[in-house]
Amino acid sequence: MSPTREQLRRATQKRVVDAANRLFQERGFAATTIRDVAEASGVSIGSVMAAGDKSDLLVRVFDALIEAEHAQRDAGAAPAEESHCVRRVMALVQPFVSLFVGRQELARAYASILVSGNHTSTLFSELAARLIDEIRAAITQHGCTGATDAAPRAGALYFAYIGNLFAWSARGAADPSELDAALRTTFAAICSCKE
Numbered sequence: 108m109s110p111t112r113e114q115l116r117r118a119t120q121k122r123v124v125d126a127a128n129r130l131f132q133e134r135g136f137a138a139t140t141i142r143d144v145a146e147a148s149g150v151s152i153g154s155v156m157a158a159g160d161k162s163d164l165l166v167r168v169f170d171a172l173i174e175a176e177h178a179q180r181d182a183g184a185a186p187a188e189e190s191h192c193v194r195r196v197m198a199l200v201q202p203f204v205s206l207f208v209g210r211q212e213l214a215r216a217y218a219s220i221l222v223s224g225n226h227t228s229t230l231f232s233e234l235a236a237r238l239i240d241e242i243r244a245a246i247t248q249h250g251c252t253g254a255t256d257a258a259p260r261a262g263a264l265y266f267a268y269i270g271n272l273f274a275w276s277a278r279g280a281a282d283p284s285e286l287d288a289a290l291r292t293t294f295a296a297i298c299s300c301k302e
Contacts, residue, residue: 120158122148123242124171127164136216162220170229172210176202177234191296192251199241200215200268200290207272208283218273239265246298260297266292 110118126148130139141161142270145152159167180202207214220226243261252260273292275286 109146119148119150121155123150123158124157124164124167127161128168128171131165131168131213132210134160135212137212162226165217166220166226166228169213172206172236173203173234174229176206177237192246192248192298193228193291195245195248196264196268196298197287197290199238199245204272204283204290207248207276208286211276211281213274214272217277222273235265251298259300263297264294267297 116240123144127144130143130147134143139161141152141155144161144164145155155164158164207250221228221231239261243257243266246260246264247254247257268290271286271289275289296302
């Protein structure tokens, strides 16, 4: 049976996004052109543009990396049972922090694109809801946070985490330990506890 038009379109988009991912990591976002992506994926420039402009492609690439981190973390062993809420929240966000730290130039471009408001991301929808729910569960363990305060506090922790990630990314070539320290300080202030 021949593939449908929709299957062919999806396969082309996957080739384009995969090529963009490879080129962004090899050359960097700024040095990669739509023409480069077209050549690397074996399609026309028009086919690349049908998948999205360069910024759309980076958002799709980075969202896929974040989603893969979620899946890998979910499939892995259960996190160590921490007795302190800040350490539990840090354990939840650590894989994503590592992703930003490991790809600083792409993280900076990704944050800039999202802050511009011209592109949407699953980071602020499905993945956000999942992580907020995980944070809510983490901060209610051991009675750290009551049920009434858990949802708004989990949301505050999530947005503080995103804010710290984006602010750290914007500084460029920043020291990863600064991000870790900023997150711990912010989480402790929101959780109203000392680590």
